[in-house]
Amino acid sequence: xxxxxxxxYSIAAREDAxxxxxxxxxxxxxxxxxxxxxxxxxxxxxxxxxxGTGGRGSYGHRHPGQEEVFFVISxxxxxxxxxxxxxxxPQTAVRMTGEEFYSVHNDTDAEAxxxxxxxxxxxxxxxxxxxxxx
Numbered sequence: 001x002x003x004x005x006x007x008x009y010s011i012a013a014r015e016d017a018x019x020x021x022x023x024x025x026x027x028x029x030x031x032x033x034x035x036x037x038x039x040x041x042x043x044x045x046x047x048x049x050x051x052g053t054g055g056r057g058s059y060g061h062r063h064p065g066q067e068e069v070f071f072v073i074s075x076x077x078x079x080x081x082x083x084x085x086x087x088x089x090p091q092t093a094v095r096m097t098g099e100e101f102y103s104v105h106n107d108t109d110a111e112a113x114x115x116x117x118x119x120x121x122x123x124x125x126x127x128x129x130x131x132x133x134x
Contacts, residue, residue, distance in 0.1 A: 071093045075108060075113060
């Protein structure tokens with residue numbers, strides 16, 4: 001249950017956060033906590049990626065002018081940023097500048113979990129690149 005006490009803080013549980021992946025059964029979860037917490041400056045998501053899920057074979061995207069940080073909590077995920085492809089394991093942070101298209105995929109047989117942070121900017125756009133990661 002989300003709570004916004006007058007004492008200068010707010011609390012949001014997992015079920016309070018919007019699940020962006022709810023419409024894609026079998027792909028895990030991506031819970032966006034910002035609305036549930038009532039944040040004004042920070043956008044914050046937790047992502048649970050099941051084995052073999054993510055952006056490979058799909059599109060890439062970017063948010064021009066908006067910085068994002070991905071922090072791998074557990075598991076190993078593969079990033080494609082522009083033409084570069086690399087793996088990131090636990091306690092690794094990856095910064096996106098908004099200049100390059102990117103996508104993330106879990107190529108392993110184990111679940112992976114990530115935290116995703118950015119500034120909260122309703123005016124920031126998203127550009128999509130179909131066929132980015134064949």
